[in-house]
Structure formats: structure tokens, C-alpha cells
Amino acid sequence: MRKGKITALGLALAFLFLFLPAAALAGGNAADGKKVVDTKKLGNCAACHVVPGMEFPGDVGPNLVEAMKNYSEKDRTMLRERIFDERKFNPDTIMPPFGTNKILTSQQIDDVVEYLLSFNNKK
Amino acid sequence: MRRFFHFFFKDYLILTFAIGLLVAGAGRSAFAGAGPASGIKEYKQNISTAEYEKRYNAVYGKFTEQMAEQGNPAGFVLDDGRDLFKKVEGSAGKSCASCHGENGEKLEGVAAAYPKYDPAIKGINTVALQINRCRKDHMGAPELKYESYNQVALELYVKSLSNGVPINVSIDGPARPFYEAGEAYYYKRQGQLNMSCAICHVKYAGHMIRANLLSNNRHHADHWPGYRLKWGKTGSLQKRFRGCNKKVRAKPLPFQCETYRDLELYLTYQANGLPVEVPGFRM
Structure with missing residues (x-):
């Protein structure tokens, strides 16, 4: 009885370790990403960037609708790193290190990447 | 011999570095003239006073006019x-x-x-x-x-009682280290958002963050205490400091602590020559 329980627990753990990274790699959800981008307490991206559908965008950072035309699927990793910590590319950047300083979770950053990459697929 | 060379090389490095510092220092004081050399790599002010005032009026002119009609609270x-x-x-x-x-x-x-x-x-x-x-x-x-x-x-x-009198703050002599401490704080990255005062108010001054204009650091110290619509009351420059600290998710400091007084000196020096204009009115 007791042994069965332990085996079940072990199986559950193995399941977690096997499938969690897979789930993370599967990437984000664009709709959730839009929420993160547009929410003031989360990404608040419109404070500095032009993003779709947000009025009175800031002009500190590049226009993301325009900038994304230069990004495609192959830039996914770089895009993610830029959001995670732009200092890697530009040491004196004003952009907050969303990943390093835990402003957003790993999942939220994946969602944002997914949302940004979706700009180019829109007709 | 090797040991000697090692030492020699180290000295050479230090010497080169010292000369570099001297040259950099001389270059700075030759053309900057405004601030003392505190070892900080200052940003160049992004926007001229005239251009800043133009943009300020474009963004906030309506509120200022309304205030002029109805009086400053x-x-x-x-x-x-x-x-x-x-x-x-x-x-x-x-x-x-x-x-x-x-x-x-x-x-x-x-x-x-x-x-x-x-x-x-x-x-x-x-x-x-x-x-x-x-x-x-x-x-x-x-x-x-x-x-x-x-x-x-x-x-x-x-x-x-000093309204209309040009701000004339001295940073000479014993005031200088305190000015430099204020400047160091102004340039220090802080908070979860990892921003310094200077990056917004010098490097990106005149830009918009959503519907708000990033102010130019020359225009910070001349109009406080003043009424701020967002507060719905009259407050001081140091209340504004605390607001800025909180915005970048850094820890605000106590009123009139040493750091805030040094910072006030730094900012007021940037406003030297502008007339005192209180009470101010800001959004």
C-alpha cells in the first residue's frame, strides 16, 4: 500500500520533470501576451513603445509595430533575451530588465514574444 | 626579472590609466563648464530649454491656461x-x-x-x-x-518672498562634495525598473511616456512647493522625489534626509538663473 503511494509519487514527479520543460518550450500564448503588454502593472509597454490599439503611446523606445517587421520566427530567442534583459545588447538602455528583475514571469515573457511575433502574421 | 617586468607592467598600466583620467578630466572641464567633475559620465541634455517649453505648452498648455483663469489652488x-x-x-x-x-x-x-x-x-x-x-x-x-x-x-x-529672483545656488568650496553626492544619486540606477533619474530627465527628456512629457532637469527646482493635480494638494520637491522613487519601484527616502538634501542642491543648481516661481502648478 505504502509502496504503491511512493511509486505514484515518483511517477508524478517524473511526469513533472519530463513534461514541464516541454510545456515551457511550447512557448507562449499571444492573447495572454497582449494582456501583459497592455497592462500598466505588468509590461506597460505602451509607456515607451507604439503597440497596437493603445492610445497615446510613448516615444522613448522604438515603434514596435514597425520594428517587428524586421523580426521573424528565427529571432525568437533574441527577442526573448531583449525583453528578459536588454542590457545584454545595450548596456545603458532605459528598458527595465523584465526577466532579471522578475518584473514578469518566464511564462509572461514567452507570451509577450508570441504576441509580438504575431504582428507580422496579421493581414 | 619576470617579477620586475610584472611590476613594471602594472605601473605602466596605472600610469596610462591616470593619464587617461587626466585627459578625460581636462576635456570635460574644457567644454562642459557647467558641472564639476565627479567622475560620472554625464548625459548630454537631450532638449534645449526653449524646445522643452514649447513641448510643455503643447502637452499641458490647456491645464496651465485653465489654472491662470481660475487661480492656482x-x-x-x-x-x-x-x-x-x-x-x-x-x-x-x-x-x-x-x-x-x-x-x-x-x-x-x-x-x-x-x-x-x-x-x-x-x-x-x-x-x-x-x-x-x-x-x-x-x-x-x-x-x-x-x-x-x-x-x-x-x-x-x-x-x-524670492519670487522673480533668479536662482543662484553655490556649489563651490565645502558644498562641492554634497553636490557630487547629489549628482551620483541622480545617476544611480535603482528600483526594480532599474532606472536613474538622469536617464529619463536628461537622456530622454522631452520624450513622451504615454500622455506625459518627461521633464528636463533644468526645470525641476524652480516651482516647488506647488499644487499637483495628481496629488490634489500642495507639496514640496521632496514629495516629488519620493513619487519618482516609487515609480521606478525603488525605496523612497525620508523627507529632508541627507541624500534628498544633496539631490535638491544638485537639481537647484541645474535651475540656476531661472527665476523662483512659487507656487507652481503641475499635472
């Missing part, structure tokens, strides 16, 4: 400050007016030179701090709680 605070100035308080049986003139005539223009170094406190003295020191030392009255209504009112009245 801080005007009432100023009136209360005048009454407080004449009110006898404390064990010495004196009011501010007992020493400084019926309406504070002897203080006219004085606040334009504040903050300034004071050997008695071995640090930077602000108008707010001086008022409390006066109350304690000369009136035998309790110090006013910073940012309380009466404290802001009295500070506002004393500063208003």
Missing part, C-alpha cells in the same frame, strides 16, 4: 503660510515676523540661494530644514512635521 495655502509667518508660537514668544520683518521683507531673495552648505550642520541646508531649525533654536516652538499642511504652507510663503 496653492494660492490658499500661500495665504495660510503668510498667517503662520505672523503667528506667535513657542516659549520665546516670537513669530517668524518678529525677526524677519512684518511681511518677511528681510527674507526677500534669500531662498533663491538655497539649498546651501551650512557648517553648523556640516551639510546642506534647505529652506524647509532652516524653518524648523529657526523654530527650535529661536522660537522654542515644536518642529513642523515635513509635508504637513502647515510646514508646506510656511515653506511656500518663505520661498514666495
Whole structure:
């Protein structure tokens, strides 16, 4: 009885370790990403960037609708790193290190990447 | 031999570095002229005063016009400050007016030179701090709680006696290390958002963050205390500091602490030459 329980627990753990990274790699959800981008307490991206559908965008950072035309699927990793910590590319950047300083979770950053990459697929 | 070479090489490196520093320092003071060399790599101000004022009016002109028509709400605070100035308080049986003139005539223009170094406190003295020191030392009255209504009112009245007088803050001699400390704080990255004051108000001054204009650091110290719509009340420059700290998710500091006084000196020096204009009105 007791042994069965332990085996079940072990199986559950193995399941977690096997499938969690897979789930993370599967990437984000664009709709959730839009929420993160547009929410003031989360990404608040419109404070500095032009993003779709947000009025009175800031002009500190590049226009993301325009900038994304230069990004495609192959830039996914770089895009993610830029959001995670732009200092890697530009040491004196004003952009907050969303990943390093835990402003957003790993999942939220994946969602944002997914949302940004979706700009180019829109007709 | 190897050891000798090693030492020689190290010396050579240090020497090169020292020469580099000297050259950099000389270059800086030759063309900058404005700030003292504190070892900080200053940003170049992104926007001219004239251009900043133009943009400010484009963004906030409507509010300013409305305020001009209806009057600055801080005007009432100023009136209360005048009454407080004449009110006898404390064990010495004196009011501010007992020493400084019926309406504070002897203080006219004085606040334009504040903050300034004071050997008695071995640090930077602000108008707010001086008022409390006066109350304690000369009136035998309790110090006013910073940012309380009466404290802001009295500070506002004393500063208003310098209205129109060009700000003339000195950073020479003993004030200099405090100025440099203020500058260092201004350039320090802080908070979860990892921003310095300078990156927004020097490097990106004049840009928009959503519907708000990033102000130019030359225009920070000339109009406080003032009424801020967002607060719905009259407050001081240091209340604004705390707001900025919180916005980048950094820890705000206590009012009139050493760092904030140094920062106030740094910012007021940037405003040198501009007339004192209180009470201000901001969004």
C-alpha cells in the first residue's frame, strides 16, 4: 500500500520533470501576451513603445509595430533575451530588465514574444 | 626579472590609466563648464530649454491656461503660510515676523540661494530644514512635521518672498562634495525598473511616456512647493522625489534626509538663473 503511494509519487514527479520543460518550450500564448503588454502593472509597454490599439503611446523606445517587421520566427530567442534583459545588447538602455528583475514571469515573457511575433502574421 | 617586468607592467598600466583620467578630466572641464567633475559620465541634455517649453505648452498648455483663469489652488495655502509667518508660537514668544520683518521683507531673495552648505550642520541646508531649525533654536516652538499642511504652507510663503529672483545656488568650496553626492544619486540606477533619474530627465527628456512629457532637469527646482493635480494638494520637491522613487519601484527616502538634501542642491543648481516661481502648478 505504502509502496504503491511512493511509486505514484515518483511517477508524478517524473511526469513533472519530463513534461514541464516541454510545456515551457511550447512557448507562449499571444492573447495572454497582449494582456501583459497592455497592462500598466505588468509590461506597460505602451509607456515607451507604439503597440497596437493603445492610445497615446510613448516615444522613448522604438515603434514596435514597425520594428517587428524586421523580426521573424528565427529571432525568437533574441527577442526573448531583449525583453528578459536588454542590457545584454545595450548596456545603458532605459528598458527595465523584465526577466532579471522578475518584473514578469518566464511564462509572461514567452507570451509577450508570441504576441509580438504575431504582428507580422496579421493581414 | 619576470617579477620586475610584472611590476613594471602594472605601473605602466596605472600610469596610462591616470593619464587617461587626466585627459578625460581636462576635456570635460574644457567644454562642459557647467558641472564639476565627479567622475560620472554625464548625459548630454537631450532638449534645449526653449524646445522643452514649447513641448510643455503643447502637452499641458490647456491645464496651465485653465489654472491662470481660475487661480492656482496653492494660492490658499500661500495665504495660510503668510498667517503662520505672523503667528506667535513657542516659549520665546516670537513669530517668524518678529525677526524677519512684518511681511518677511528681510527674507526677500534669500531662498533663491538655497539649498546651501551650512557648517553648523556640516551639510546642506534647505529652506524647509532652516524653518524648523529657526523654530527650535529661536522660537522654542515644536518642529513642523515635513509635508504637513502647515510646514508646506510656511515653506511656500518663505520661498514666495524670492519670487522673480533668479536662482543662484553655490556649489563651490565645502558644498562641492554634497553636490557630487547629489549628482551620483541622480545617476544611480535603482528600483526594480532599474532606472536613474538622469536617464529619463536628461537622456530622454522631452520624450513622451504615454500622455506625459518627461521633464528636463533644468526645470525641476524652480516651482516647488506647488499644487499637483495628481496629488490634489500642495507639496514640496521632496514629495516629488519620493513619487519618482516609487515609480521606478525603488525605496523612497525620508523627507529632508541627507541624500534628498544633496539631490535638491544638485537639481537647484541645474535651475540656476531661472527665476523662483512659487507656487507652481503641475499635472
